[in-house]
Amino acid sequence: MTGSDRTSYAIGFSDLDQEVVVDRLPVEGKLPNWLTGALLRTGPAKFDIGRQTVNHWFDGLAMLHRFGFADGAVSYRNRFLRSQSYCEAAEKGALVRGEFATDPCRTLFQRVAAIFDAKLTDNCNVNINPFGGAPVAFTETTLPVRFDAETLETLGDYGYSPAIGGSVSIAHPHHDARRLCQFSYVVEFGMKSRYRLFAIDDEGGAECVVAEMPVDRPAYMHSFAMTEQYLVLVEFPLVVDPLRLKLAFEPFIRNYRWTPERGLRIHVFDKDGRGLLKSVETDPIFAFHHVNAFEDGGNIVVDLVAYRDAGIIDQLYLARLRAGAAIDATGHLTRYVVPLQEQGDVFAIQVAEAMIELPRIDYELCAGRPYRHVWGVGRRNKDDFLDSIVKIDVLSGETRTWWKEHCYPGEPVFVPSPGRTVEGEGVLLSIVLDARRGRSYLLVLDAVSLAEIARAECPHHIPFGFHGNYFPN
Numbered sequence: 391m392t393g394s395d396r397t398s399y400a401i402g403f404s405d406l407d408q409e410v411v412v413d414r415l416p417v418e419g420k421l422p423n424w425l426t427g428a429l430l431r432t433g434p435a436k437f438d439i440g441r442q443t444v445n446h447w448f449d450g451l452a453m454l455h456r457f458g459f460a461d462g463a464v465s466y467r468n469r470f471l472r473s474q475s476y477c478e479a480a481e482k483g484a485l486v487r488g489e490f491a492t493d494p495c496r497t498l499f500q501r502v503a504a505i506f507d508a509k510l511t512d513n514c515n516v517n518i519n520p521f522g523g524a525p526v527a528f529t530e531t532t533l534p535v536r537f538d539a540e541t542l543e544t545l546g547d548y549g550y551s552p553a554i555g556g557s558v559s560i561a562h563p564h565h566d567a568r569r570l571c572q573f574s575y576v577v578e579f580g581m582k583s584r585y586r587l588f589a590i591d592d593e594g595g596a597e598c599v600v601a602e603m604p605v606d607r608p609a610y611m612h613s614f615a616m617t618e619q620y621l622v623l624v625e626f627p628l629v630v631d632p633l634r635l636k637l638a639f640e641p642f643i644r645n646y647r648w649t650p651e652r653g654l655r656i657h658v659f660d661k662d663g664r665g666l667l668k669s670v671e672t673d674p675i676f677a678f679h680h681v682n683a684f685e686d687g688g689n690i691v692v693d694l695v696a697y698r699d700a701g702i703i704d705q706l707y708l709a710r711l712r713a714g715a716a717i718d719a720t721g722h723l724t725r726y727v728v729p730l731q732e733q734g735d736v737f738a739i740q741v742a743e744a745m746i747e748l749p750r751i752d753y754e755l756c757a758g759r760p761y762r763h764v765w766g767v768g769r770r771n772k773d774d775f776l777d778s779i780v781k782i783d784v785l786s787g788e789t790r791t792w793w794k795e796h797c798y799p800g801e802p803v804f805v806p807s808p809g810r811t812v813e814g815e816g817v818l819l820s821i822v823l824d825a826r827r828g829r830s831y832l833l834v835l836d837a838v839s840l841a842e843i844a845r846a847e848c849p850h851h852i853p854f855g856f857h858g859n860y861f862p863n
């Protein structure tokens with residue numbers, strides 16, 4: 391099939407305005423009877439806001455989606471997150487707070503005023519994580535938003551304590567099952583900028599600072615890595631002069647500069663208060679997503695999806711995507727081995743030929759530990775969008791693929807089968823856009839073989855989103 395007779399993926403970047411409640415979606419196949427819980431996802435669903443169209447995929451207003459599983463049936467509902475950003479934009483008919491690559495339309499006076507009173511966005515369109523015992527929606531600021539896991543009703547900002555501070559944060563915290571806490575970090579911009587790693591207790595939500603590191607030009611980092619004992623910041627050379635950010639004459643990410651001469655800097659921090667233990671430097675790359683990390687003798691192994699440079703960000707501007715342009719920046723699963731001792735050099739190897747993004751692992755069994763399997767979305771056709779689901783064996787590089795013509799899957803979320811002891815036994819849940827039919831469906835795959843088990847068809851298309859998680863009953 392050539393690009394010309396393929397149905398464009400571009401419908402995945404058109405707005406979805408309807409909010410629906412469906413008790414029972416039509417299901418093909420048979421769902422596992424142990425699947426009783428909910429897949430909660432977030433993603434941008436409104437790109438055209440009154441008189442303004444946002445610039446970038448990452449800028450659309452967040453919508454929550456809930457697929458509920460019980461007795462072999464699937465329910466569905468969706469609802470816009472009524473964040474402060476959403477409510478202000480709805481009232482004004484345009485953005486009021488700056489997003490990743492789009493700013494509000496401001497007069498010169500308003501621009502100057504914004505230097506002193508820029509409000510952070512709480513448009514949490516990136517991820518949903520369990521936080522303090524309940525699902526919470528995240529974007530890349532210190533304003534996560536709580537919502538009702540059944541009705542998807544917005545409940546209000548989560549609010550970190552003043553001790554955590556910062557303004558920019560991440561939507562990919564890590565859960566530590568032994569210490570019963572979440573680890574994350576913030577960036578504090580100022581005359582003396584710093585990265586601040588912190589922990590939040592599962593019970594009660596008490597927050598404490600784990601480590602800090604001063605930085606002259608903070609990097610854009612979308613995620614970080616965790617082993618059993620360490621937290622690892624991989625500092626890509628996409629960096630910002632904090633003053634530029636403060637002046638805010640350009641949208642957030644456009645203030646960052648690709649500075650390859652800085653190299654890639656990998657910083658290893660102790661989880662239990664010993665601070666920064668090691669920093670190494672190697673050749674520059676860019677990544678959004680870490681896959682996993684673990685300790686291996688005197689080394690730390692960090693796996694991530696590496697790009698040659700930060701050009702992938704430019705490829706995800708909305709005008710390109712709405713025109714159905716190809717994404718030709720390619721992310722590969724890449725392994726960094728970092729020696730903890732004084733001696734020894736960091737080195738990197740590409741794990742597999744296949745392109746991968748939005749990676750997931752058997753987190754419950756393998757987070758921070760040696761592991762074997764990673765699932766993600768891939769691209770079979772070089773001149774297309776993400777058009778397949780891939781599974782990579784990180785030991786052998788062997789790759790399996792699921793695909794269907796005209797279909798564009800999202801992040802495959804792994805759900806372990808109950809009582810399993812072997813890594814990777816369970817199912818994958820992915821929202822797939824059937825571009826020819828103009829609708830999305832929830833796909834259930836066997837996580838071992840990638841064989842289709844079932845699918846449940848939605849009443850509409852679901853714009854391409856980013857992340858979510860499964861919450862068992």
Ligand SMILES: [Fe+2]
Nearest residue numbers: 612678856857
């Ligand atoms: Fe992400």
